[in-house]
Amino acid sequence: MEKEDLSLSLSLSTYTNHFAPSSSSSYFRQRMQWNLLLPSSSDRGAGEAAPGDEAGEAERGGCSSQGISDEDEDGDGCRKKLRLSRDQSAVLEDSFKEHTTLNPKLKAALAKQLNLRPRQVEVWFQNRRARTKLKQTEVDCEFLKKCCENLTEENRRLHKEVQELRALKLSPQVYMQMTPPTTLTMCPSCDRRLSNSTATAVSSPAEALPQHRRLRANESLANS
DNA sequence: AATTTCCGTCGAATTACTTCA
DNA sequence: TTTGAAGTAATTCGACGGAAA
Numbered sequence: 420m421e422k423e424d425l426s427l428s429l430s431l432s433t434y435t436n437h438f439a440p441s442s443s444s445s446y447f448r449q450r451m452q453w454n455l456l457l458p459s460s461s462d463r464g465a466g467e468a469a470p471g472d473e474a475g476e477a478e479r480g481g482c483s484s485q486g487i488s489d490e491d492e493d494g495d496g497c498r499k500k501l502r503l504s505r506d507q508s509a510v511l512e513d514s515f516k517e518h519t520t521l522n523p524k525l526k527a528a529l530a531k532q533l534n535l536r537p538r539q540v541e542v543w544f545q546n547r548r549a550r551t552k553l554k555q556t557e558v559d560c561e562f563l564k565k566c567c568e569n570l571t572e573e574n575r576r577l578h579k580e581v582q583e584l585r586a587l588k589l590s591p592q593v594y595m596q597m598t599p600p601t602t603l604t605m606c607p608s609c610d611r612r613l614s615n616s617t618a619t620a621v622s623s624p625a626e627a628l629p630q631h632r633r634l635r636a637n638e639s640l641a642n643s
Numbered sequence: 644a645a646t647t648t649c650c651g652t653c654g655a656a657t658t659a660c661t662t663c664a
Numbered sequence: 665t666t667t668g669a670a671g672t673a674a675t676t677c678g679a680c681g682g683a684a685a
């Protein structure tokens with residue numbers, strides 16, 4: 420189901436570390452399950468961040484777009500950036516683990532629970548998907564780089580081998596002692612590779628990468 | 644049944660802002 | 665204190681699919 424979260428942990432951990440929600444994952448998961456069904460008034464909104472809480476920073480700046488009132492959508496046109504509180508991020512994150520896409524019902528429920536506008540929830544999910552994709556791209560890129568290095572090395576080795584064989588051919592004494600090429604069914608290199616091939620998990624990026632993508636494609640299908 | 648229009652959502656690109664080293 | 669980089673919320677735009685007319 421959630422393979423991509425592996426790749427996400429990189430970026431997200433740096434982000435969530437700001438808020439240091441140590442071991443709060445299960446707490447939030449549970450909380451979300453309850454709250455999505457029973458949005459509680461005790462759930463403080465971002466704008467109501469307690470003093471000393473990191474969430475308080477969300478209100479810095481005077482015209483925060485945080486808060487649920489729809490009248491302040493743009494108003495003076497200022498685009499103050501809110502910082503989602505630790506709680507808000509955790510709930511959204513948990514929700515994203517369940518579904519990477521939103522349906523209108525979930526969007527509304529999350530918005531209500533988190534005291535955000537539905538649009539903000541929508542934007543968060545969009546950006547979150549974008550981050551997921553970016554991370555996956557980085558992982559794919561690293562993998563291809565490794566494959567490229569391996570192939571380069573293999574190519575170098577084969578070139579060397581060809582040179583050695585040519586040298587042998589030019590040396591008559593050694594050459595005459597060799598088995599005629601017509602009876603050579605498999606060169607040593609190929610032979611070696613053949614015996615190794617079963618032990619190689621992934622033989623080419625072309626094989627492995629599509630599998631990456633297939634997994635994710637299946638996941639998104641399952642989520643839709 | 645086929646076409647058009649509207650609406651909601653998406654991804655991609657970009658901007659604007661915050662935080663931190 | 666200033667500055668640049670990184671992270672991310674928000675905006676814009678074009679594409680697409682589904683529902684209604």
